[in-house]
Amino acid sequence: MSVQTLVVTVCSTKGGVGKTTLTANLGAFLADLGQRTLLIDADVQPALSRYYPITKRAEGGITRLITRGSMDGTVSTTEAGCDLVISDDPSGELENWILHQPDGRVRLKYALKQIKGYDVVLIDTRGAVGAIQDVAVLAGDFLLSPIKPSMLAAQAFAAETIGMLERLRPMQMLGAPVGHLYGVISMLDRSADSRLIASELRRESKTPSRGAISILDTTIPQVTAYPAASTAQIPVHQFERARRGPTPSASETMRSLVGELFPELLDRPLQSEMAKDKEAHDG
Numbered sequence: 117m118s119v120q121t122l123v124v125t126v127c128s129t130k131g132g133v134g135k136t137t138l139t140a141n142l143g144a145f146l147a148d149l150g151q152r153t154l155l156i157d158a159d160v161q162p163a164l165s166r167y168y169p170i171t172k173r174a175e176g177g178i179t180r181l182i183t184r185g186s187m188d189g190t191v192s193t194t195e196a197g198c199d200l201v202i203s204d205d206p207s208g209e210l211e212n213w214i215l216h217q218p219d220g221r222v223r224l225k226y227a228l229k230q231i232k233g234y235d236v237v238l239i240d241t242r243g244a245v246g247a248i249q250d251v252a253v254l255a256g257d258f259l260l261s262p263i264k265p266s267m268l269a270a271q272a273f274a275a276e277t278i279g280m281l282e283r284l285r286p287m288q289m290l291g292a293p294v295g296h297l298y299g300v301i302s303m304l305d306r307s308a309d310s311r312l313i314a315s316e317l318r319r320e321s322k323t324p325s326r327g328a329i330s331i332l333d334t335t336i337p338q339v340t341a342y343p344a345a346s347t348a349q350i351p352v353h354q355f356e357r358a359r360r361g362p363t364p365s366a367s368e369t370m371r372s373l374v375g376e377l378f379p380e381l382l383d384r385p386l387q388s389e390m391a392k393d394k395e396a397h398d399g
Contacts, residue, residue: 125256129276131243139240144351145370147197162203168194177204214247225255258295262302265310
């Protein structure tokens with residue numbers, strides 16, 4: 117059990133790279149490992165808010181959390197075992213509010229410093245540069261960025277996502293240093309081009325100028341389990357526990373990802389598997 121809540125921001129300046137899928141499934145896997153997990157939907161398009169069925173909806177969401185700087189009345193619960201702060205700003209008014217506050221971009225970071233009762237907080241962000249993205253990035257202890265293995269996506273990661281982090285580095289003077297960035301190659305198919313681009317991204321990240329960037333060894337394959345699990349509104353590691361062939365199952369992929377990001381949790385059993393084994397034994 118963590119002594120202090122760890123905040124992870126899942127970010128990219130591009131949409132469609134798998135941020136919400138990664139946030140939802142990593143959060144559900146951590147919850148299944150017994151970690152008290154909170155998801156925060158900081159995207160004006162509330163995909164994360166709809167990813168899992170909500171069992172108890174709070175009065176407020178991300179707007180109240182940022183503007184009031186308090187968790188009170190913002191936390192909903194889900195069937196996936198993790199709690200959720202929903203996105204409730206469809207008109208984009210929150211971004212304008214942040215821009216007009218002298219401490220707007222650090223409000224979420226300081227609100228989360230007061231949080232109690234969670235081991236991990238995962239923040240999903242919009243795929244565009246803006247004040248909401250800045251708020252979420254500055255709140256993270258470290259950052260996780262999915263990268264599609266295409267030349268355009270790799271170039272955007274190098275130029276735009278890293279550029280955004282450089283732009284925000286002066287915020288450390290307000291007590292909000294930019295966290296280490298971990299890139300995870302997402303939607304990886306078995307083509308030679310994809311593998312070549314993935315290899316190049318890893319090589320580039322090891323240069324001295326990329327000291328605050330690491331490309332993880334774990335990759336998220338392009339398989340039907342992820343969209344199918346999303347449609348079914350269940351965690352992908354429970355949807356696909358095993359598979360045949362060289363591609364790892366979704367459960368194995370999530371376990372590998374957790375092993376890199378949270379090595380202290382690597383050998384913990386999944387509560388859902390223990391419950392299933394107990395049921396089989398009792399039966």
